[in-house]
Amino acid sequence: MTTKRRITAEDLLKIVTVEEPRWSPEGDLLAFVRVEMDAVKNLYRRSIWMWSSDWDGPRQFTSGTHQDTHPLFSPDGKQLAFVSTRGDKPQIFLIPVHGGEAQQLTRAPHGATNPAWSPDGASIAYLSALNAQEREAEGQGDFPPPPPQTELEIEQRKLQKEHDEAKRIDPRVYDGLPFRAGTAFLGDRYKHIYIVDVDNKESKPRRLTDGDADYGRPAWSPDGASIWSNRTRRPTHDRFDKSDLVNVILDSGDVQVFQREGYISAHPTPSPDGQWIACITSPEDHPYGSIPRLTLMKPNGSSYRDLNLALDRSIVAAGMTPQFTWAADSASLYFVAESRGDAPVMRVDIESGSYETLLDGRQQILENDVALDGRMACVLCTPESLPELYAATLEGWDVVQITEFNREFLSEVDFVETEEISYTAPDGTEIQGWVLHPPDFDLKKKWPLAVNIHGGPHAMWGPSVPSMWPEWQLHAARGYVVFYCNPRGSDGYGEAFRKMALNAWGEADMHDVLTGVDEVVNRGYIDTDRMAVTGGSYGGFMTTWILGHDQRFAAAVSQRGVYYLTSFYGTSDIPRLIEGEFGVMAIDDPEMMWKYSPLAYAREIHTPLMILHSELDFRVPIAEAEQLYTALKRLDREVQLVRYPREGHELSRSGEPLHRVDRLNRMVDWFDKYCK
Template identity: 50%
Template sequence: MSEIEKRPISVEDIYNIAYVEEPSVSPDGRWIAYVHVTVDRTENEYRRNIWLAPTDGGKPIQITRGGKDTSPRWSPDGGTLAFVSTRNEKPQVYLLPVKEPGGEARPLTSMPNGATNPAWSPDGSRIAFLSPVNAEEREKEDRGEEAAPPEDKFEARQQKERRAYEEEKRWDPRLVWRIPYRSGTSYLDDRYAQIYVMPVAEGLEGDEARPRRLTDLDADYAQPVWTPDGEYILTARAAEPDGDEPWRTSSLYRIRVADGAEERLTDDSHTDSTPLPSPDGRWIAYRRFPEAKYFEILRLTIIPSEGGEPHDLTLEADLELAESVRPWANFKWTADSSALIFNANSWGNVEVYRVTVADGSIETIISGRMAVEELDLGPQGGIAFTASMPTNPSELFWMPPEADEPEQVSEVNKKFLDEVIVQETHELRFRGPDGLELQGWYLLPVGYEEGKTYPLAFNIHGGPHVMWGPSARTMWHEWQFHAARGYVVFYCNPRGSGGYGRAFRDSIHAAWGENAFPDLMAGVDALLEKGFVDPERMAVTGGSYGGFMTAWVVGHTDRFVAAVSQRGVYSLISFYGTSDIPSLISAEFDVEPWEAPEFLWKHSPLAYAHRIKTPLLLIHAENDFRVPIEQAEQLFALVRRSGGTVKLVRYPREGHELSRSGEPRHRVSRLNWMIEWFDTYCMPQKEE
């Protein structure tokens, strides 16, 4: 299709964009298993199926069709894929033979509360997995009373209905005894993820056929990982599981498979997670983060396999590991155990690096205008990874051993991209008020004509220590959509953002609004100097910390004619008492609310609500337990009662991830509310 025949991207294209997730290279290096994500418009849901892509350049093939399949894991011999499916509501581990096409998946687990995070033993005879259970259920298991669902379908349905009724009754009324007691979009209960081991052979009977639980604590265990000798399982859990916010410090543990004996490998001074043993068994690599110090950078660290003094491999280079989108390691050992491959944030891109264990030397091996999200390493050193780019929101890539450049092996968005106009992303370097170099990007509107001026949609990222760049997958469609509707789109990384080193991240400590605001305005001023933005038609928006800054901006300047603040923090004091991460406030501002309420109020956008004269649209999810909706309710009330123009859009059933993974129809609705609000004040001629 020629460029003339292509159409602008629309809000409805949410239904047309596909994504690639969870690449996993087969033991022989010939195949990459991955999850292909699409949107089902009719059912208003996402569909996830597992595909196989050959690394020699052949065409990918689909191997599951249930629409609810994730977490592909190769058996050591490459003949079977374990995966997790919710095709029968509760997640369970399934096994699919892949040596011959057309094999049928069989369920391995039938855990009453579900099973996730499968991990093959080195000899392929067993799989470790996680399943949440409470103390009473663990006691029943120990007595042999917790049986699998009945084989009779009628009896199984009756048992399921009885369990659902008993579960509802058990939490009416709901007792709260810990902090946090909510997470995501739901309340936490008294169940904790425990590690189980189960044989994969068919035809076993009695105890040999049942899963065996290795752990027995009121603590959530993380992804299990086998040691190369098959004798131990590595994991992480809260160092103090009985305390509030137990995740603030977590330690690595080694669990003996034979008897469940648990040995602690790291202390409680940091948040340690995602352990990964080296192939030779000498080392354990993991992610390390100082206790709840959000301004610190995430480090790649190693310790001896028996435990010992940690050695940070990336700290001296001031290199920040990219946040993993999965609960397992997003770094890999080379086959000879001499180095680790990982992705890290750097000046707007997410690149792939190699660090040598012996001397700590670091080299970049995959770079450019892309954001590498997930990666896996083949046996000969080839790298499979998923990435987004300015011209494509998601694809799968393969960089063969010894190659200099990666190859794209999927085309999940080819049909869509062949039909639409994709606007180029331009970099803008500018200076903050103190001369600090800052980085931003802009998109020109579809149909742009030199000499004309256009309205601006200024976007502010969340975090606060997030990094945006030209390949930000979660914003790709939104920015292209705003450009298609006639807006110049601008976003930048003010001080406090990730990707520019520890000092840059820490530069908004105890001063979120004051220190970032001048950088944001400097970015807008630099863009205005280019002459294509109409200064009388500028809108501002952001989510989470970006919502905080949106409210802060319009409370401190009237240069914007419209604002859309989403899932924002507006009162640091009440956020502390209602969020599932209250320690964010004490870590970022060095005080508890009772110690300095006036200080926290001064640093809250709510304190300046009476100044807001910019028409303000608030968007918030009713089940957002990260930033509860009371934040939006307070800002709405204060702006309204002080004479401002404000509306609040509330989304039922949704949480903090509404814009990224909420119900598709809600995501479409959200974008429509935003663009209509922008158009009302930035393009009033459309309303006539």
């Protein structure tokens, strides 16, 4: 019998993930994206793969030397469109399904994304960004400039570029919010919808939209006469939160706007019969605290109906795209819900509004696509397995595992099982949590405890969260009992539970966490002198809030946390989070902002604290970490600040691979320093 080894932080580099499953029209082929990390070049590689039930396994379709994403079959199933970074900018390529060279379809100066085939397969709609001057020049046929044809033209353009850079005057001027996001400042370019003829290589792309507003992913009407999308609402330029549905009529060029009073609307998806538009809407007054609605409306903007209110559960999103799909007969919608730490597959009948659970259990379904014959392809993760691709019949759930990219790695390591627990908070609220034990766990011994707290504050954790699986397993492998929970405010337990922490961050939700710690301690095997706590984003807020109100922990690591609500409000790319969570603008109630800021309790923090933060985090800017670090250093506390260059808020999930490994090692080494 082979002895398995314990997981290390470096094992993160071996994990392969799967994204974007897409069926062919006939359901005989399935395309998907394989994601792996290149430790030598410190980057990610994305390649497109194919699978057929007639094959002995999935086959690689593109090389993976570039970032190949967004696979999408043509309506006749003969071609595959995809986005690739085979040049300076991402562009759309076409490749024959049964072999051949990829041909570049777009040459958008600033890149092209989100391809969508027209129903007849003659055109592809996509998104590309331009500013007002570029759009005007494009309309006059002067943009983009033609490529240089001679050596002299190449040299002239090179000299002109050098001259422009030497004389560069480039202040950033803004008149809207946000002015930065992700890891970059936002420019004056807005995403617009284009269509391009697939067969006529000489035809130029046609831009369908105009103005200083961003458009979302295009979705064709079944008759091919129009394209649905969502558009940021003008004139506020609130590029994240306020958007309405639009329908672009191809013949006339008219852009019809559909604004549901009091709601933000996005992700329109026409039904196959063209009778309904499914979309996601959120109440404007509580866009963060409320459960997003899966909403139906008629194509003329009438008959709004919310389908998931009775269910009282959110729709799982992959990235920023909610996971819902029309059935082929337009009679129902499939979606993945967030529910009590798991993600069941549901079906809702649009006539009766009744629900049916098709797949339940301890799993997270990350992305999915439904074929015309009713089979679902899904990226599924369980407590015992990393994300892999599966195909399943939705009637009876006959499952076929398609990929086993992580099988060899999982066979080598001694990963541990996850135990679910339930307990009651001081005010009687039921809280769900989970516990992991070290591989060599012995009830007769005393063990250190590592407490993890999620962000959001409206996120939901469960035993199958792939982004946290390596971290929890690493802490257990290093000898810690691991505890995490979903405190009030978390998604997955209904809208009332989600709103329970509004206007009171750090009060009852802190006791939800600490009561769970007591529950584990009362089992008798925790050494209460060797307990550590960590969390990211809102979890970073909660980590430092706990340190300022409770002295039980021997070590703490706070990651990308909010520490002073007023400065967060003024520097974050989501200032409306504070307005939604506390019901005020920060400038109107500075006393409340200070009361609920961990920085206000810095004098009470005595636990050794490591602060991890990314230098390009524009969701929670690094000034939050700098303020807390400065205060604690001036108070002569034991504190260390770790800054990650080039990284943003998503460091732990999609940062540079070696930075992600470094983060894991630093965290557990800090715990060991004080808890071992």
